[in-house]
Amino acid sequence: QKEVEQNSGPLSVPEGAIASLNCTYSDRGSQSFFWYRQYSGKSPELIMSIYSNGDKEDGRFTAQLNKASQYVSLLIRDSQPSDSATYLCAVTGRGGGADGLTFGKGTHLIIQP
Amino acid sequence: GAGVSQTPSNKVTEKGKYVELRCDPISGHTALYWYRQSLGQGPEFLIYFQGTGAADDSGLPNDRFFAVRPEGSVSTLKIQRTERGDSAVYLCASGRQGNEQFFGPGTRLTVL
Numbered sequence: 001q002k003e004v005e006q007n008s009g010p011l012s013v014p015e016g017a018i019a020s021l022n023c024t025y026s027d028r029g030s031q032s033f034f035w036y037r038q039y040s041g042k043s044p045e046l047i048m049s050i051y052s053n054g055d056k057e058d059g060r061f062t063a064q065l066n067k068a069s070q071y072v073s074l075l076i077r078d079s080q081p082s083d084s085a086t087y088l089c090a091v092t093g094r095g096g097g098a099d100g101l102t103f104g105k106g107t108h109l110i111i112q113p
Numbered sequence: 114g115a116g117v118s119q120t121p122s123n124k125v126t127e128k129g130k131y132v133e134l135r136c137d138p139i140s141g142h143t144a145l146y147w148y149r150q151s152l153g154q155g156p157e158f159l160i161y162f163q164g165t166g167a168a169d170d171s172g173l174p175n176d177r178f179f180a181v182r183p184e185g186s187v188s189t190l191k192i193q194r195t196e197r198g199d200s201a202v203y204l205c206a207s208g209r210q211g212n213e214q215f216f217g218p219g220t221r222l223t224v225l
Binding site: 004034036042043044045046049088090099100101102103104105106 | 148
């Protein structure tokens with residue numbers, strides 16, 4: 001049974017600071033890793049994907065992957081009130097991106113103006 | 114281009130009734146996925162189609178749930194003899210094989 005663990009929060013961060021969101025996964029064979037943002041009452045929106053160890057940057061977002069520690073993180077620089085949302089970590093299995101995703105429960109992030 | 118669309122956006126039904134939920138994927142996406150999400154939880158995988166065939170239906174909770182994709186584009190999720198525990202948001206996603214999945218707006222199903 002694949003599991004993805006996230007701290008549910010809420011995580012409160014002042015505007016302009018760095019928000020750090022963490023995720024661990026149980027299946028060592030997982031190949032692909034994703035971060036989705038979900039506003040209340042809306043569907044998940046893909047914001048980052050990462051497939052190999054290290055960092056991947058896209059604008060204010062940086063995803064970090066450490067397969068040896070089975071750990072994925074998302075950093076949001078210069079946090080804005082509009083970043084307030086639930087952030088979902090998702091992983092695929094050994095088949096890679098063609099698999100269904102296993103999601104964590106999400107971390108509720110609040111950016112304080 | 115157009116994203117994933119789902120209809121209806123809301124569906125209220127009575128216990129024991131049959132419902133159909135429709136998903137229209139992004140044009141050109143061969144992979145289509147169904148998930149359901151309960152309040153406070155992440156989406157839960159139900160079934161994955163590659164083209165017309167169900168490549169993985171391991172997430173379907175029981176035989177009351179069935180999905181089809183007869184022409185490799187639009188998919189319908191069918192739920193027979195609905196139960197109150199089936200109430201959730203049903204999400205559809207599509208993607209190119211091996212890559213990211215993009216979600217539709219979802220169908221909120223309420224079983225009274």
